[in-house]
Amino acid sequence: MELQQMRYVLAVAETNSFTRAAQRCHVVQSALSHQIARLERELGAKLFERTSRRVRLTPAGTAFLPAARQCLEAAERAVGEVAAAVGEIRGRLAVGLIPTVTAVDVPGALGVFRQRYPHVRVSLRVGASDDLAAQVEQGTLDVAFLGLPTSARPAGVAAQELARDRLVAVVAPDHPLVGEHMVDLRRLADETFVDLPAGTAGRSQTDDAFTAAGLDRDVAFEVTTADYIARLVRPGLAVAMLPAAYAPELTGVTIVEVVDAPSRVEYAIWNHFGCTPAATAFLEILDIGPLVDVGSYRSR
Incomplete structure (x- = not known):
């Protein structure tokens, strides 16, 4: 089993299309399909149901996805940790925020971050607080900025008001x-x-x-x-x-x-297992964290 195969599976799962997944991964579709088929043979189970009209995960594919995502995140974290050990910040920085955040200037901070750490792949996702909190907990996002009612707090993540x-x-x-x-x-x-x-x-x-x-x-x-x-x-x-x-x-x-x-x-949140070197550097630009404060937020 190879990390690249996992990346292909995630791409298909997120795009619901082998064609779009191949475009995202910058490979020809036949190569992507071949690698996924090879992985399915190794696992002894089909990961996707394919028809002429749609592609969707099988129960086996649904079970495979979280562990595959964790493996890829661990690999990226390992690359970043090694780079940090020799004085470099590399890897990825995935940030999420709701559109109405005003407590921090996220675009401005990202601009400073890219100038300081040009070898980090930066991405930004705008969404709802509920979804962003779940993605930080799962490791899909490194850092997110939320707005919650005063009766709610983030849970399963580290947070700073x-x-x-x-x-x-x-x-x-x-x-x-x-x-x-x-x-x-x-x-x-x-x-x-x-x-x-x-x-x-x-x-x-x-x-x-x-x-x-x-x-x-x-x-x-x-x-x-x-x-x-x-x-x-x-x-x-x-x-x-x-x-x-x-x-x-x-x-x-x-x-x-x-x-x-x-x-x-408004909260800044990050994974309660700790920040990657890139996420830590980004939070330092904003003078945030890393203070662990796990609360009782539930999706409402």
Whole structure:
């Protein structure tokens, strides 16, 4: 069994396509297919179900995937540790963040990092706090920056609190609430909302606040990015609640303070088994960690 075979399996699993996996791995499809078939013979089990229309993991493939990912991560960590021992930072740095992070300048820090450590392969993934936390725990990401309700904390990872922030209402420039010095959740409950998908950490902080106040609200629009939230707010289709530190970055909308608004906490997280040399160097640029603080966060 070879590491390259594992890389091919992961690529197919993540793209659901032998063609796209070959393109990602910069090999011809026949070579990738041959190596996976060779691995399947060695394992004595098919890893993928192949039809003319789709490719998907078999139960054996699903069982194989986590261990294969851990092997590849261990190999990358070994390369990085050896390089660090001789005074170099190499390997990879995989960073994740939610779009509304404001406590740290992640793009700026990545720019400094690439100048200092040009031999590190840097990648960035933007997503939801729940997904990013799981990927850090699994080792897919090295570091991530989250925003969680004050009632939740990251678990299964090392974490450091960065900042706390209240939410504000974001409305169209001609909305009737413009000009109000401050509103409350009861007044906002009459509005139509746009928010993140139900069940995400970013959504639950607002849902929990309305529930605690004994109020219902109408979330007619569910989107996955904050910039698209603003696109629906501008023409007056809906109102939204976003972190006060992030909301001023949006254009064409007006901010209204909310007296009983919920708060959120921004965290930096990394694997509780420790950081790679590259991740440690990146956190040092941001003056973060490595302090272990395992909490009780659960996907909501």
